[in-house]
Amino acid sequence: MTDKLPYKVTLSIPFETHEQATIAKNTLSPDPIVKSVDEFNIEYEINDNILQILFSGASNRIIRVTISNTIDNLKTILECIDEFEGKQDHLFEIDGEKFTG
Amino acid sequence: MTVDLDKYLKPGKDHYIALGLEGSANKLGVGVIRHNQGQLTSSNRAEVLSNIRDTYIAPPGEGFLPRDTARHHRNWVVRVIKRALAVAKIKGTDIDVICFTQGPGMGSPLQSVVIAARTLAQLWKIPLMGVNHCVGHIEMGREITGADNPVVLYVSGGNTQVIAYSKQRYRIFGETLDIAIGNCLDRFARTLKIPNEPAPGYNIEQMAKKGKHLVNLPYTVKGMDLSMSGILANIDSIAKDMFGKQNKQLIDEETGEPITAEDLCFSLQEILFSMLVEITERALAHVNSNQVLIVGGVGSNQRLQEMMKLMIEDRKNGQIYATDERFCIDNGIMIAHAGLLSYRMGQVTDLDHTVCTQRFRTDEVFVEWRDD
Known part of the structure; x- marks a missing residue:
């Protein structure tokens, strides 16, 4: 199968902890990216x-x-980690952000 | 017999709190809902703790494209979640379940939101619950209006369905065979190049209020279903004749007055809404009901509510239920509410089963929390 998929790239993303890396993997891995296994892996x-x-x-x-x-x-995952990790006991405060509703 | 909703209540607690994330179209919504233990009744209503929304608005003459909409959701999702938690004054540890829209809707906006849901669920070790968007609308409509077993007219930018409950399923009685009603209105707004802010359908509605002359358009009810693409093509070509190079002046046959863009909006609404009223009335007769609940973004249209009311008032004890734009238009709270009902029946969605799907029929959902 690898012969049929000649183009290869590896991304290495360093996280702060093993746990963060695991969360990222578990968040990314459920979604099927392309329908056909013949074209992509x-x-x-x-x-x-x-x-x-x-x-x-x-x-x-x-x-x-x-x-x-x-x-x-990954950007969304990192933003979530930055803003929410370890803060399950935290009361968030209303900031100045405006929403269109 | 009533369903026991408290089999899975955490020890020492007397209530549940759910966070709901919605992003199936151009609205990004996050809401927090609270259910006290026991049945949901008129004296024990679900409590909306927060309901925050940010809408992606495309420029006039354009629709919202999946790529741009997904980018909008990714940009805002964390900020909207933070605000929803802040307004609700709750902590992560208070949350029982994180609910997200699993479908139907646009693929990449859905996917951009579920990424945040999955990450947050793992960070805070909270279970996830995937929710059918249509069921979210139905359950929120029932909860807000107190309608117990209505025929549901679900009208929005992506969906047009007449739904009735039977034996733990919301069954689709009639639906569009091609485009959704909101899509039809939005696309005509694009033809007229009127703004998409606050919503194209809203702007059509305001223009329609000034229309007086009914332009002849096709009327396309097919049994219990309806078709709207032909009507759109027809009115689009009329508009092109009027405002294009030809600059053709159309005259109302009865009064001899010129036809305006406002008249076109008026006529389009009248024809489309008459079709909806017809199939809804037939559904009422089929299931022997006298309650109609209107949900979905187009449900906030006053003229549609008025026409439906005229029909329902002719029926014995007829009642119409509708909500305002906070709950009609896509929002996170309805996802939290419907997801929490599933959660209270012991359902959760494993990470591996949280993949969103563009097609997710209303009648695929097992409505375990109802038993009437």
């Missing part, structure tokens, strides 16, 4: 605090699209 590995994501695809285009999407998702 994604694997997640955790080494201590580093999340490694291995993309392999039939074209570089498919790799670009999926990496872009994964990075967008």
